[in-house]
Amino acid sequence: MKKRLVCICLMLCVFLTGCMPQRNNTTAENRRRVVVILKAMDSIHWMEVADGLRQAANDKNISLTILYPKQESDADTQLDMIQDAIDSAPDALAVAPCDAVAAQEYMVHAREQGIKTVYLDEEINAPIGMPYIGSDNTLVGEIAAETLRTQMPTKSGAKIAVIAGNKEQTTHNRRVEGFEKYISNHTDFEVVDVCRVDNSSSAGAQREMKRVMKTYPDLDAVFCTNAMMTIGALQQKKRNHWDNLRLVGVDTQSDALTAVQDGDILAMISQNGYDIGYRTIETLVDAMDGETVAERTYVENRVIIQTNVKSFLSEYYKEGRET
Numbered sequence: 001m002k003k004r005l006v007c008i009c010l011m012l013c014v015f016l017t018g019c020m021p022q023r024n025n026t027t028a029e030n031r032r033r034v035v036v037i038l039k040a041m042d043s044i045h046w047m048e049v050a051d052g053l054r055q056a057a058n059d060k061n062i063s064l065t066i067l068y069p070k071q072e073s074d075a076d077t078q079l080d081m082i083q084d085a086i087d088s089a090p091d092a093l094a095v096a097p098c099d100a101v102a103a104q105e106y107m108v109h110a111r112e113q114g115i116k117t118v119y120l121d122e123e124i125n126a127p128i129g130m131p132y133i134g135s136d137n138t139l140v141g142e143i144a145a146e147t148l149r150t151q152m153p154t155k156s157g158a159k160i161a162v163i164a165g166n167k168e169q170t171t172h173n174r175r176v177e178g179f180e181k182y183i184s185n186h187t188d189f190e191v192v193d194v195c196r197v198d199n200s201s202s203a204g205a206q207r208e209m210k211r212v213m214k215t216y217p218d219l220d221a222v223f224c225t226n227a228m229m230t231i232g233a234l235q236q237k238k239r240n241h242w243d244n245l246r247l248v249g250v251d252t253q254s255d256a257l258t259a260v261q262d263g264d265i266l267a268m269i270s271q272n273g274y275d276i277g278y279r280t281i282e283t284l285v286d287a288m289d290g291e292t293v294a295e296r297t298y299v300e301n302r303v304i305i306q307t308n309v310k311s312f313l314s315e316y317y318k319e320g321r322e323t
Helices: 043-061 075-087 102-114 139-151 170-187 203-214 227-239 254-261 273-286 309-316
Strands: 032-037 062-067 092-095 118-121 132-136 159-164 190-196 219-222 246-250 267-269 295-299
Touching: 032 075, 032 273, 043 062, 043 092, 043 267, 043 273, 062 075, 062 273, 075 092, 075 102, 092 102, 092 273, 118 273, 132 273, 139 219, 139 246, 139 267, 159 170, 159 203, 159 227, 170 190, 190 203, 190 295, 203 219, 203 227, 227 246, 227 254, 254 267, 254 309
Parallel strands: 032 062, 032 092, 092 118, 118 132, 132 295, 159 190, 159 219, 219 246, 246 267
Antiparallel strands: none
């Protein structure tokens, strides 16, 4: 996946930020300016979101700036970025908040300043009337639970652990809620533990995986709420040589899909980051044009297992996106 970073002058910040203004034959003064602030740029998911943003900005003749903190747990840094972006008075602002609650005040302030605003990737609980582009994360959790029910060998009372990301992010919370609700209503499985990894990282998930495997020696499966944590859980599973432990994760990430193909991960629930990025720009352009935009724009989520991973990859990358 190509990743290009350049220095920016939008704000003074000692943390790493990312910026990719799109260039074309129209002068910058005549283009509308959009700022997008992501949670991080430490995974393939975020790189694909950025690719979609850049392509749409190029197609729609938008001057684009992409910013992000070093990691998803840097909520305070991201809030400073949001405020600085508002102070720069862009035409539109999109945010994937690290802290869903804290970001609301800033987004409402941006809207009051006449800035068109949307959320991406992180759906906010409060009904403040801002469009959202991303997955239906409750549904993602339900799909993951259903996948375990249908794909695991029949076993009554299977024990399952969940490794989830930052509890301040509704993305992870809703995936856990959807998963637990489906397990409770449609199976006799037991969710024995829900672990939290603040920065949603591979290393953090590996630590939690080590703990739950020691605590629950009869554990049957683990659901991880993103691909980075799924990879961390897989690394610890391999260290312990626990071949019969099933893993299900979320996101369309090449190393995780390779592990599905090899039989090391039972399934991944897809999430098209490129599509999220592209649709975010499309939604903001419609809003700036005065058109009515949908309150929620959900991307498709599919179950990827060993029998369909090759065909999925062929379809997913047919437009030339790199693995």
